[in-house]
Amino acid sequence: MSKMNIYEKKAAVVGIGGVGGYLAGMLGRVCPHLTLAARGGRRDSLLEKGLILHSDYKGEIMIRPERVVPIEEMGQQDYIFVCVKNYSLEEVCRELGNAVTDETVLIPVMNGADPGERMRKLLGKGTVVDSLIYIVAFANADYSITQQGDFANLRIGIEDADEKEQRKIEEVSELLTAADIDHKVAEDIQQAIWKKYILNCAYNVASAYYDNNIGQLRSDPVKAKEYEALVREAYAVARAKRISVEQKDVDAILHRFYHELADDATSSLQRDIRDGKQAEIETFSGYIVREGKRLGLDMPVSEKMYEGLLKYEQKR
Numbered sequence: 248m249s250k251m252n253i254y255e256k257k258a259a260v261v262g263i264g265g266v267g268g269y270l271a272g273m274l275g276r277v278c279p280h281l282t283l284a285a286r287g288g289r290r291d292s293l294l295e296k297g298l299i300l301h302s303d304y305k306g307e308i309m310i311r312p313e314r315v316v317p318i319e320e321m322g323q324q325d326y327i328f329v330c331v332k333n334y335s336l337e338e339v340c341r342e343l344g345n346a347v348t349d350e351t352v353l354i355p356v357m358n359g360a361d362p363g364e365r366m367r368k369l370l371g372k373g374t375v376v377d378s379l380i381y382i383v384a385f386a387n388a389d390y391s392i393t394q395q396g397d398f399a400n401l402r403i404g405i406e407d408a409d410e411k412e413q414r415k416i417e418e419v420s421e422l423l424t425a426a427d428i429d430h431k432v433a434e435d436i437q438q439a440i441w442k443k444y445i446l447n448c449a450y451n452v453a454s455a456y457y458d459n460n461i462g463q464l465r466s467d468p469v470k471a472k473e474y475e476a477l478v479r480e481a482y483a484v485a486r487a488k489r490i491s492v493e494q495k496d497v498d499a500i501l502h503r504f505y506h507e508l509a510d511d512a513t514s515s516l517q518r519d520i521r522d523g524k525q526a527e528i529e530t531f532s533g534y535i536v537r538e539g540k541r542l543g544l545d546m547p548v549s550e551k552m553y554e555g556l557l558k559y560e561q562k563r
Contacts, residue, residue, distance in 0.1 A: 249338070251327065253277060253278065253421075253422065254278075254279055254280075255280075256274065256278070256280065256325040256422070256462060257280045257282065257322075257323070257324045257327065257558030258274055258278045258280065258281050258282070258324065258325060258326040258327075258328070258422070259281070259282040259324045259326070259327045259346065259511065260274065260281070260282075260283050260284070260327075260328045260330060261318055261327070261328070261329045261330065261331060261338075261343070261471060262284070262328060262330035262331035262332075262335075262337060263283055263284075263285050263289060263293070263298070263330075263386070263390075263392075264328060264330065264384075264385070264386045264392075265382070265383075265384030265385040265386055265392060265393075265394070266330045266356055266380055266382060266384055267328065267330030267331075267356070268298060268300060268384065268385045268386055268493060269300060269302070269382060269392060269394050270308055270328050270330065270356065270391030270428065271283055271298055271300075271310070271312070271328075272298055272299075272300030272302070272305075272392060273300075273305065273426045273428050274306070274328075274422075274426045274428075275308075275310025275312055275425075276308065276310060276426065278422075278424070278426070279313060279424045280313050280315065281310075281312040281314075282311055282312060282313060282314040282315070282321050282322075282324065282369055283298065283312045283314070284315075284316065284317065284318040284321060285315050285317075286317050286497065288390065288528050289390050290315050290316075290317075290535045290550070291440070292389070292390040293312070293315045293353050293390070293409065294315050296324050296390075297310055297311040297312075297371045298307075298310050298311075298391075298392070299311065299390075299391040299392065300392045300393075300394065300452075301391060301393045301394070302393075302394040302399075303394060303396055303397060304394060304397050304398065304399055304435075305394070305395065305399075305427070306358060312375070313495055318339060318342040318343060318346070319344075319345065320344045320360075321345075321346045322345070322346060323345070323348055323351070324344055324347070324542050325350070325351060326351070326352050326354065326418075326419065326422060326447060326530045327343065327351060327353045327354070327510075328354045328355060328356055329343075329354065329355045329356065329357065329362075330355075330357065332357075332391060332525070332527055332530075333357060333358060333359075333362060333524060333527050333529070333530040334350065334525060334527065334530075335527065336355075336357070336365055336366065336369070337365075337369060338456060340369035340370050341369075342347050342365060343370065344370075346481050347373040347441045348372070348373065348522045349372055349374055349376070349382070350373070350374075351372075352371040352373065352374050352375075352376055352415045352418065352419055353366060353370070353373050353374070353376070354375075354376050354378050354403065354419060355375065355377070355378065356378050356380050356401070358447065358515075358527055358530050359444065359527070359530040359534065360441060360534060360535075361534070362442045363375050363376075363377035363378075365497065366377070368512055374405075374411070374412055374453070375405075375414040376403050376405055376412075376415060376416055376419050377403070377404055377405060377406070377421050377436045377437075377440065378401055378402060378403045378404075378436075379384040379401070379402050379439060379440050379443050380399070380400065380401045380402075381398060381399070381400045381406050381443070382394065382398070382399040382400070383395040383538045384399070384547040385394050387398060389526055393394075397428060398429070399428070400429045400430065400431075401428060401429065401430035401433055401438065402430065402431055402432075402433045402439045402440075403416060403419055403420065403423075403430060403431075403436070404416060404432055404434075404435075404436030404439070405434040405436065406435075406436055408468070416432060417432075420432055421545075426484060433490055437491075438490060438491045438492060441485045441490045441492050442492060442496050443487060444481070444485075444495070445478060445481040445482055445492065445500060446478070446496075446500045446503070447499070447514075447531055448477055448478070448480075448481035448531055448532070448535050449474050449475075449477035449481070449504070450499070450508075450514055450550070451514040451516035451517065451531040452477055452516070452532050452549070452552050452553075453473060453474045453477060453525075453534075453552070454512075454513055454514040454516070454517040454557075455514060455516040455520050455526070455528075455531075456552040456555050457470060458517060458520075458521060460510065460511050460512055460513050461504070461508045461509065461510060461511075461513075462509075462511065462512075462514040464504075464507070465505055465561060468496040468534075471505075473540075473552075474501065474504060474550075475501060475549050476547075476548040477548055477549060477552070478497055478500050479497065479503075479542070479547045480535070480539065480544070480546045480547075480548060481499050481535050481543075481549070482496070482540060483539070483544050484498070484535055484538050484539050484544060484546075487544060488538070488542070492495045516528070516531055520556070520559050520560070525546075526556075526560065528553070528557065528560055532549065532552060532553040532556055533553055535549055536549050536550055536553045
C-alpha cells in the first residue's frame with residue numbers, strides 16, 4: 248500500500264476504550280479519512296477536543312478524526328478495527344451492515360478465543376483478519392486514553408488464508424506499519440490467540456473470583472494451585488481442539504504468574520465486576536467451560552469459578 252493509497256483509504260475504529268483509543272490515536276496521525284464510532288458524552292468529547300492519548304510508549308498524541316458518528320452512520324469503510332467487549336459483538340455486527348462491503352477488512356482486536364469466527368458468521372461478507380494485542384491501556388473519566396508501559400504489540404493473521412485473504416493481511420500490516428503500530432503477522436494465529444487466552448482464563452478468572460490482586464493470589468498456596476489448575480484446564484481444551492500449543496507455553500504462563508506479574512496487578516474482569524459493570528464472564532470463563540464439556544474434559548476448577556462468577560453477575 249503506497250502512501251498515496253493510505254490517504255485514499257477509509258479506516259474506522261469501533262469501541263474507543265483503552266485498546267480502540269490507542270489504535271485510533273496512532274491511526275489518526277496517518278489516516279485523514281478516519282472515522283470513530285461513538286455516542287453520548289464520548290462523542291461530544293471527541294468532537295470538541297479530539298482524541299487525546301497519553302502513551303508511555305509513543306508519547307502525548309492528539310488527533311482529530313474526520314468523522315465521529317454512531318456505527319450505523321459510518322458509511323462504507325475499507326478497514327474497520329472492532330475493539331468492543333465480547334458481549335457487544337452481535338449488536339455491533341448488526342449495526343455494521345451498511346459499512347461492510349465484500350472488500351472491507353475487519354480486524355477484531357478483542358478478548359477471547361473466537362471473536363473472528365463469530366464475526367465471520369454474523370456478517371457473512373468482508374474479510375475478517377484475526378488478531379490479538381498485548382497492551383495495558385484504559386479510558387479515563389474525561390474520555391482521554393492512557394497507555395502504560397513500553398509495549399503495545401499486535402498479532403494478525405488468518406488460519407489457512409487463501410490468496411485474497413493473504414493480500415488483505417498484507418494490506419493491514421502495511422497500514423499498521425504506516426501508523427507506527429508494532430505488530431507481527433503470525434505464522435499460526437490460532438496458536439498466538441490461545442497462548443494469550445489460556446493466560447487470561449486464569450488471570451482474569453482467579454482475580455475476579457477472589458477479588459484478589461496477583462500478589463494475593465500467588466502468596467496463598469491454595470489459590471496459587473487453583474491458578475495453575477485453571478491454566479492446565481484451558482490448555483487441555485486447546486490441545487483437544489488441535490491448537491498447536493505446547494507444555495512450554497504452560498510453563499511460560501506459570502513463570503509469568505509466579506515471577507513477572509506485578510503484585511498489585513488486577514484484571515479487567517475483576518474491575519468490571521467490582522464496579523458493578525457488565526463483565527466478560529462468558530468470554531473468560533463460560534466459553535472454556537462449555538468447550539471443555541463438549542470435548543468430554545474434566546474442568547473442576549474452571550466450573551467452580553464460573554458458577555461463582557455467575558452469582559456475582561446476578562447480584563449486579
